[in-house]
Amino acid sequence: MSETTLTQPDQLFADAQAVLAGGVSASMRLHPYLGRPLYVDRGEGPYLYGIDGKRYIDFNMANGAALLGHDHPAVKRAVLEGVARGIITAAETPFHARLAARMVEIIPAAERVRFSSVGSEVTLVALRIARHATGRTTYLKFDGHFHGLSEPWLYRRADPRDASSPVVPSSGGVPASGADDVVMVPWNDVAAFDAAITRHGEALAAVFCEPIHYNAGCIPPAPGFLELVRARCRERGIIFVMDEVLSGFRTHLGGVQAQYGVTPDLTTHAKALANGLPLASVSGREDLMLALAPTGPVAHSGTYSGHLLSVLAALATLEELSHPGLYDRLNATAETFYRDLQGVFDRAGIPARVQGMGARFGIYFGITDPVRTWSDALDHDHERNRRFAAGCFARGVYFHGYTRQGPPGHAGFSLAHSDEDFAETLSVIETVTKELRRDA
Ligand SMILES: Cc1ncc(COP(=O)(O)O)c(C=O)c1O
Numbered sequence: 001m002s003e004t005t006l007t008q009p010d011q012l013f014a015d016a017q018a019v020l021a022g023g024v025s026a027s028m029r030l031h032p033y034l035g036r037p038l039y040v041d042r043g044e045g046p047y048l049y050g051i052d053g054k055r056y057i058d059f060n061m062a063n064g065a066a067l068l069g070h071d072h073p074a075v076k077r078a079v080l081e082g083v084a085r086g087i088i089t090a091a092e093t094p095f096h097a098r099l100a101a102r103m104v105e106i107i108p109a110a111e112r113v114r115f116s117s118v119g120s121e122v123t124l125v126a127l128r129i130a131r132h133a134t135g136r137t138t139y140l141k142f143d144g145h146f147h148g149l150s151e152p153w154l155y156r157r158a159d160p161r162d163a164s165s166p167v168v169p170s171s172g173g174v175p176a177s178g179a180d181d182v183v184m185v186p187w188n189d190v191a192a193f194d195a196a197i198t199r200h201g202e203a204l205a206a207v208f209c210e211p212i213h214y215n216a217g218c219i220p221p222a223p224g225f226l227e228l229v230r231a232r233c234r235e236r237g238i239i240f241v242m243d244e245v246l247s248g249f250r251t252h253l254g255g256v257q258a259q260y261g262v263t264p265d266l267t268t269h270a271k272a273l274a275n276g277l278p279l280a281s282v283s284g285r286e287d288l289m290l291a292l293a294p295t296g297p298v299a300h301s302g303t304y305s306g307h308l309l310s311v312l313a314a315l316a317t318l319e320e321l322s323h324p325g326l327y328d329r330l331n332a333t334a335e336t337f338y339r340d341l342q343g344v345f346d347r348a349g350i351p352a353r354v355q356g357m358g359a360r361f362g363i364y365f366g367i368t369d370p371v372r373t374w375s376d377a378l379d380h381d382h383e384r385n386r387r388f389a390a391g392c393f394a395r396g397v398y399f400h401g402y403t404r405q406g407p408p409g410h411a412g413f414s415l416a417h418s419d420e421d422f423a424e425t426l427s428v429i430e431t432v433t434k435e436l437r438r439d440a
Pocket residue numbers: 063117118119120121123146147148149210215243244245246247270271
């Protein structure tokens with residue numbers, strides 16, 4: 001590749017497609033509205049710098065991994081200490097138990113912890129534990145909730161608008177027969193959930209949820225819904241799994257389970273746990289966790305599981321997140337920003353709804369009523385979203401795009417975003433909304 005290629009995003013994407021499958025290393029890095037990935041040279045705090053030298057205020061923050069900000073000094077220091085120890089891989093160290101002990105203190109469900117590398121792996125392991133513990137195979141998930149791209153999660157409704165339509169694979173290479181194991185229910189729908197429990201309760205190994213459905217923007221649990229799921233699972237001997245890969249550390253140090261006071265049997269974490277280093281965990285009730293090898297028969301191991309660099313980064317991250325008052329400040333910042341953002345759209349007469357909790361949020365274009373469940377967001381206006389994201393991008397504010405259909409993906413800020421960054425962002429969005437209105 002030439003020097004020019006290294007500074008010209010369009011040329012780089014063209015060249016990359018000749019050698020990388022689809023031109024990317026993860027399908028969701030192809031920004032569906034820009035038609036290419038954002039090519040990053042470096043990150044610092046709330047900013048990403050493109051290979052063309054341009055600075056962007058980042059509202060993706062590594063899909064939510066970089067909650068403290070990019071290149072956080074304490075995290076960087078911890079990683080460099082790990083490098084100095086010899087880049088130890090596939091070995092236990094005292095730091096692993098130290099991190100697990102901290103998680104047991106912080107996360108209500110966590111009596112025992114097992115580390116892994118990515119979210120998709122720990123949600124799969126959680127299902128494996130639940131199937132072993134119950135002797136059942138079937139599992140319930142909520143419409144549109146994302147638990148990674150391992151096999152059990154690659155199913156969807158044939159007709160997303162019809163909650164009675166059959167469950168089918170959402171990916172090539174996935175057996176249609178696997179759909180028989182999946183029960184799918186709309187999020188926050190008490191009647192549908194209770195009906196599914198009445199019908200399938202004795203056959204269900206697990207109920208999985210994103211306790212705040214951020215993967216569809218931001219859909220909080222309706223009052224009492226998490227409590228209902230908890231109670232029904234207990235009555236029927238079903239393992240309740242909260243997938244906090246995205247919601248963990250976002251609104252509360254202990255996650256959504258601590259925020260709402262509802263403790264699942266198992267829980268999964270990744271993303272913000274190590275502020276940008278690959279680390280995931282499954283944790284939960286002692287009796288369930290001890291089913292994992294080597295104490296029990298449920299398989300889980302891996303060369304990179306709990307990589308030391310990631311474990312050290314996570315210890316530093318949790319120390320930072322444990323500063324007194326941090327979540328009061330974070331939640332107050334969030335409330336102000338989301339209110340101000342909604343105000344910009346309202347003043348411009350752009351039909352859009354901002355829903356956010358803690359450091360992550362969704363913007364629903366063309367929707368003004370509260371979004372309470374996944375299907376409420378199916379009419380999200382992607383064309384308006386495209387013009388919004390492109391207008392912001394041109395002015396140095398980065399909103400990632402995950403999809404070109406259905407509900408929008410999620411956006412988020414970091415603890416490194418300053419009042420000035422929010423003010424600059426709101427001013428950019430004010431200009432962009434004027435354009436949107438003019439072109440409407
Ligand atoms: C709630 C949730 N679970 C699981 C995953 C999968 O995590 P990973 O991308 O680390 O495999 C994600 C990723 O976005 C997620 O948001």
